[in-house]
Amino acid sequence: MPIRNIAFGRPEEAYHPDTLRCALAEFFSTLIFVFAGEGSGMAFNKLTDNGSTTPAGLIAASLAHGFGLFVGVAVSANISGGHVNPAVTFGAFVGGNISFLRLILYWIGQLLGSTVACLLLWFSTGGLTTSAFALSSGVTVWNAFVFEIVMTFGLVYTVYATAINPNKGTVGTIAPLAIGLIVGANVLAGGAFDGASMNPAVSFGPALVSWDWTNHWVYWAGPLIGGGIAGLIFEGIFIGYQTHEPLPTTEFN
Template identity: 50%
Template sequence: MAKIALGTTGEAALPEVWRALVVEFITTFLFVFAGVGSAMGTDKLEADALVALFAVAVAHALVVAVMISGGHISGGHLNPAVTLGLLCGGHITLFRSVLYWIDQLLAAAAACYLLEYLSGGLTTPIHSLASGVGYLQGVIWEIVLTFSLLFTVYATIVDKRGSLYGLGPTLTGFVVGANILAGGAFSGASMNPARSFGPALVSWNWTDHWVYWVGPLIGGGLAGFIYENFFIIEQTHLPIPTVEDALLG
């Protein structure tokens, strides 16, 4: 059974950790910039709801696939739920995970503040529950969608034995797009606390915000724990030598 590695504060002095944090900031920034920007663009153009949902889904799918593909240094997590899922599977230490979470939140906030400025002060649309969707339903939506995302990350990126290994970033992007099409009209299909945090901070609208922490973190953690302990049981991941091994090693 995979064990969570606590790590040490000494990791903060490692050059590869700082390189990874810089890359993680850049990739998360660009992901949130494109994702939130696509939502703002459809609002500005007053697109039909179905067209807007499709456009946002495609934008997220494409940018996720590209940013993960460039994540050979940091692992291209882009998402606190992905980091937690990998932590639960023993692929990254707790100390590095905390550094990643802070990094991802700062990147998301920076991207949304820049979007607000570049758009002339347009509101950054937040994730919130649709009319008729209760808190429990919203949390379950986010658990299932994020579980689907992390299960795909494990099956196509972490687990190198699969015939689809190498297509992981593209397939992960496809799942993100499909999940937005499935759940966007109900919970908003965040799957990513950082993606929800940036717009909420900039607009200072925290409606339903806790849902987008509880749901994704539960779903991501469960997926990492289950896949690692039931499908990669013969592999050992500790100790963790480098950050780049967190997702691609």
């Protein structure tokens, strides 16, 4: 089972140059992603007088987050694995693919990247608010909690299938695209209800800069649970117990 593969990591790993480079790559990737995603919402609000909650605003948010994450994953995939998300890192951890010490450094890089992105947006827009994630009218915290679990499960399951799975084959070349597409699709599905975070770092930066922590726990608990479940399922069922080579693709033609 994946739980047996969970590792704390050796103390020297915390300051090893390779680990620090990976954390730095996560910092820059998350900065790029959050700047694009949060910035698109701020720009749309400015152009439409706070119209980001309209259907057009939802589509704009979907495209910006999908494109931004595609780039964020692609530019760090060969350095840190292109997590760009504490929930993805947690899913990799519970599946035994990353140590606890490396997880902590990844999280620090991701949270700092999001915070710096929001500070840059605040400064470069002349003090416009970096809005924290919030629930729509009629949506309870438990509705949002389930939304975040399910959407993040789909995201981390996609990461495992296209990026982490050692048997991914040529599908690994489209991992950044697939990951960006699932996030864009989930924004369309859940954006009108709770903002569709799926990423504690994406929620943390705006909440910190605007100092608005309303229902913030939902955007940590939901994604971490969803990501953890995806990691356990994919690692335990589709990777951990594989005893034969996958059939060549020609067998299905």
